[in-house]
Amino acid sequence: MDASFLFGQFLGGLTAAMFLFLIASGLSLIFGILRILNFAHGSFYMIGAYLAWQLVHILGPASGNFWVAVLASALAVALLGAVLEHFLLRRLYGREELYQLLFTYAVVLVLADATKIIWGTQQLSVSRPPSLAGSMTLFGAVIPHYNLFIILLGPVLAFTIWLVLHRTHIGRMVRAAALDREMLGALGGNVRRIYTSAFAAGSFLAGLAGALVTPIKTVVPGMDVEIIVEAFIVIVIGGLGSLWGTFIGALIYGQFLSFGILIFPRFSIFAVYALMAIILIIRPWGLFGRPLSR
Amino acid sequence: MMSLLGRQAFWTPLAFVLALCIPLLASRFYTSLATDVLILALFATSLNLLLGTTGLVSFGHAAYFAAGAYTCAILMKNHGMPFAAGFAAAGIVAGVLALVFGFFCVRLTKIYFAMLTLAFAQIVWAICFKWNDVTGGEQGLSNVPYPDLGWMTTIPGLGGMRVGEHYFYLTLVLVGMCLLVLRRISESPFGRILTTIRENPERAEFIGIHVRRYELAAFVVAGIFAGLAGGLFGIFNRGVFPDFGYWSKSAEVLIMVILGGMGQFWGPLVGAVTLTALNQQITSYTEFWPMVLGLILIVLLYAFPAGVLGTLVDLVGRRRGQTDA
Numbered sequence: 001m002d003a004s005f006l007f008g009q010f011l012g013g014l015t016a017a018m019f020l021f022l023i024a025s026g027l028s029l030i031f032g033i034l035r036i037l038n039f040a041h042g043s044f045y046m047i048g049a050y051l052a053w054q055l056v057h058i059l060g061p062a063s064g065n066f067w068v069a070v071l072a073s074a075l076a077v078a079l080l081g082a083v084l085e086h087f088l089l090r091r092l093y094g095r096e097e098l099y100q101l102l103f104t105y106a107v108v109l110v111l112a113d114a115t116k117i118i119w120g121t122q123q124l125s126v127s128r129p130p131s132l133a134g135s136m137t138l139f140g141a142v143i144p145h146y147n148l149f150i151i152l153l154g155p156v157l158a159f160t161i162w163l164v165l166h167r168t169h170i171g172r173m174v175r176a177a178a179l180d181r182e183m184l185g186a187l188g189g190n191v192r193r194i195y196t197s198a199f200a201a202g203s204f205l206a207g208l209a210g211a212l213v214t215p216i217k218t219v220v221p222g223m224d225v226e227i228i229v230e231a232f233i234v235i236v237i238g239g240l241g242s243l244w245g246t247f248i249g250a251l252i253y254g255q256f257l258s259f260g261i262l263i264f265p266r267f268s269i270f271a272v273y274a275l276m277a278i279i280l281i282i283r284p285w286g287l288f289g290r291p292l293s294r
Numbered sequence: 295m296m297s298l299l300g301r302q303a304f305w306t307p308l309a310f311v312l313a314l315c316i317p318l319l320a321s322r323f324y325t326s327l328a329t330d331v332l333i334l335a336l337f338a339t340s341l342n343l344l345l346g347t348t349g350l351v352s353f354g355h356a357a358y359f360a361a362g363a364y365t366c367a368i369l370m371k372n373h374g375m376p377f378a379a380g381f382a383a384a385g386i387v388a389g390v391l392a393l394v395f396g397f398f399c400v401r402l403t404k405i406y407f408a409m410l411t412l413a414f415a416q417i418v419w420a421i422c423f424k425w426n427d428v429t430g431g432e433q434g435l436s437n438v439p440y441p442d443l444g445w446m447t448t449i450p451g452l453g454g455m456r457v458g459e460h461y462f463y464l465t466l467v468l469v470g471m472c473l474l475v476l477r478r479i480s481e482s483p484f485g486r487i488l489t490t491i492r493e494n495p496e497r498a499e500f501i502g503i504h505v506r507r508y509e510l511a512a513f514v515v516a517g518i519f520a521g522l523a524g525g526l527f528g529i530f531n532r533g534v535f536p537d538f539g540y541w542s543k544s545a546e547v548l549i550m551v552i553l554g555g556m557g558q559f560w561g562p563l564v565g566a567v568t569l570t571a572l573n574q575q576i577t578s579y580t581e582f583w584p585m586v587l588g589l590i591l592i593v594l595l596y597a598f599p600a601g602v603l604g605t606l607v608d609l610v611g612r613r614r615g616q617t618d619a
Contacts (some may be wrong), residue, residue: 036401091596097404098351101593102552105545106595109588174333188396225542229416236409277413281398284406 004140009258011138015216016155017254019052019209023227024234024246025161032199032241033178036089036100040107042228048077048210050115051220053124056214066129070211077207078200089271090192097175112224121221126214146215153212157205158247165243172196178241208247233276239289248288313466317459326530329462331570332469333527338550338562339476345548346556347480348512350400351494353408353544354415355520357395358388360422360539363528364429367438370529377441381468382524387515387519391418396513400506405619412541415602419539434535438528465526472519477559479515488512549591555601566601 003185027041055069084107092100127133128146165171176184177194185191218224230253235241237251256275260268279286313332337359344350369375371382395414399421402410420427427591429435443460466538481486491498491505498506528534539541569587576586598605 028465035405037408088592088596091559096546097408098345098552099599101351101353101408102591103595104549105549106588106591109584109591112590113582113585117585206374229412232409232412236413240405267420269384270417270424273413273416273420276411277398277417279465280402280410280413284402284410 007139008141008143009262011141011143011147011151012257013254013258014151014251015254016257017250018218019149019213020230020234020253021154021247022157022205022212023157023252024231024250026202026209027262028230028235028238028241028243028246029161029205030199030202031235033174034093034195036097036104037232038126038202039101039104039228040084040111040223040232041104043111044077044081044206045210045213045227046115046221046224047080047111048073048207049217049223050119050124050210051076051207051213052211054119054212056126061130063129063131066126070208073211074204074208077210078204081203081206082196082200083114085196085238088194089199093195095171097147108228112221113284118223119219121289124219126217126219134186146289150216154247154250154292158243161243163166168290170194170197173197174190184277233272236276236286237279239283239286242286242289245288249286310470312461312467317455317462322456322458323430325459325462327574329458329465329530331566332462332465333523333530334547334550334570335563335566335586336469336472337520337523337525338554338566339473339514339559340523340545341547342551342556342559342562343476343480343488343512343519344515345551346561347492348488348508348509348557349487351404351408351510352399352411352513352516353548354395354411354413355516355547356539356541356543357411357415357418358517358520359527359535359543359547360418360525360534361391362388362524363534363538364422364435364524365521366525367435367528367534368428370441371387371435371438377529381522385522388524389518391521392517393510394516396510400509400513412544414539415539415544417535418485419541422536422539429534429536432536433532436533437531440529440532450452461465461530465530469528472522473563476515476519480559482509484511491560510603512597549587551601552591553594553601555604555607557600558603558607561601565601568602 004216020156023041025045027038028042030036030038042093051073052069055072057067057068059065064168089103092103113224128144129256132145132149136148137143163171165175173184173189173195177187177191177198181191184194234253236247236249237252238245238247253272257268260271264271313328320328333437337355339356339528341352344352344355358541366380366384367385369380370377375383383542395411399407399410399414422434423432425431435567440457440461441464443457443464480488487498487508490503491508524538527538550560550565550569552565553568555561555564558564572586572590573583579584580586594601600608
């Protein structure tokens with residue numbers, strides 16, 4: 001095991017971490033504001049991936065087309081999220097958490113079969129956009145340009161989300177809704193619209209992650225259920241509802257996966273869930289979250 | 295007018311006697327389906343002790359089902375133990391596991407409780423999935439032997455029957471006994487305290503109830519019966535697989551409870567029957583059963599949150615109310 005190999009392993013973990021951050025940040029945003037643990041978030045990610053494949057397939061593989069496809073897929077998923085929230089989920093806010101959880105699980109079941117009906121069950125893949133098709137050597141480890149782009153995109157997006165939440169009017173409203181929805185409503189804030197926007201924004205991030213992951217992972221049924229548990233682990237580590245916590249959580253989880261496989265190959269999955277359980281036991285609100293008063 | 299208790303004392307034995315006739319009247323296929331339903335009913339009823347009675351949303355109940363299934367299957371297949379030992383061990387192992395996991399879970403509330411139960415269940419799944427030497431890993435353990443039920447042929451009327459039918463009777467008696475015990479538990483003072491905790495944990499604490507301890511006790515009892523259901527299922531299924539412990543299995547059993555009605559003791563049983571019957575009907579038309587299940591669940595959540603049995607009981611109650619007035 002030489003240094004360049006370990007560095008390559010580190011970069012692999014970093015790439016995985018940035019995807020997880022994209023997905024988990026949306027999940028965490030939705031949890032932070034709506035207090036709903038959205039099982040369908042993984043399905044949004046999967047739909048984003050399938051839509052991106054479909055659009056690239058229609059438009060052709062040129063670089064510009066890839067980015068158009070990615071953006072369009074993410075927006076379409078955001079729209080889907082907004083529609084679900086506006087017409088269905090909204091009616092369950094007053095009810096017990098169990099009903100909300102089961103509703104999002106029902107959406108998982110419906111969307112999983114819907115994608116099978118539309119796209120079949122075969123593996124689909126998208127090639128990297130030509131402008132990022134090359135690769136470079138960093139400290140002896142080979143890394144594709146596309147992966148490097150993802151590694152850089154993660155922090156940029158994290159910072160963008162932070163800017164939106166802390167430096168814009170809508171962001172302030174969203175944070176106010178997360179802190180005290182009744183008070184915001186009493187002060188004349190449109191809580192309903194904030195909820196729909198937050199759900200759409202979270203879905204957008206899931207769709208974006210799904211669309212961007214297509215050049216790295218094949219698009220297959222089942223990717224929804226697989227990713228959602230991983231996203232749960234990330235937000236539990238970082239703290240439910242905390243943006244930077246999610247970012248750090250994703251970094252920890254990415255490296256854990258990447259090096260866990262080297263250290264204890266057979267029990268790395270086990271170790272990940274054990275980590276999740278231990279964090280929930282010691283600090284249920286995660287490493288960077290705050291204890292919930294409600 | 296017969297009281298509620300009077301009606302149950304009438305319906306429960308009647309249902310049992312009707313169930314006894316299933317292998318005589320129905321084909322082997324339906325007998326096997328009925329065995330499946332009975333086991334799932336026990337699994338779902340054990341979950342309802344947490345969900346409906348105590349108000350705890352566990353998203354990892356499949357862990358105890360899987361633990362029981364693997365325990366019973368490993369003891370019977372690899373160690374040649376008799377069924378009685380395997381079955382008892384399934385309950386004990388699942389109960390001990392529930393005690394250890396539950397100890398941590400009851401310290402958390404609401405969404406965190408659900409998340410931790412999910413995390414623990416995934417740990418069990420990961421162990422089943424990866425510990426090849428003991429659990430058979432991804433492939434699971436197949437060819438789990440049937441218990442020796444030869445003695446049943448000496449019972450009049452059961453002589454000419456096959457092992458599948460004998461296993462149905464074994465399941466019917468064991469599940470029936472377990473359900474009666476669970477019913478006794480939920481109607482006992484202990485069960486009443488659990489309901490108090492569901493209704494208002496703070497007030498329960500004020501009147502001197504050690505809420506966590508009672509929740510843990512409920513968690514362990516639910517785990518034991520889920521383990522017993524798992525033990526029966528592993529043999530019925532002739533194999534045990536890691537999927538038994540996966541989180542989607544926990545979601546399935548939750549759906550069963552909600553479908554039947556978590557406010558009723560017999561709700562999960564009705565849920566198991568309804569879900570299995572729907573599954574049979576719908577899978578003969580389409581392979582997209584999950585989608586149909588998702589749509590059923592959405593309709594249920596919006597239109598009939600009390601579930602099938604809960605809605606029926608409400609309807610009957612309303613009609614009674616009208617005739618009385």
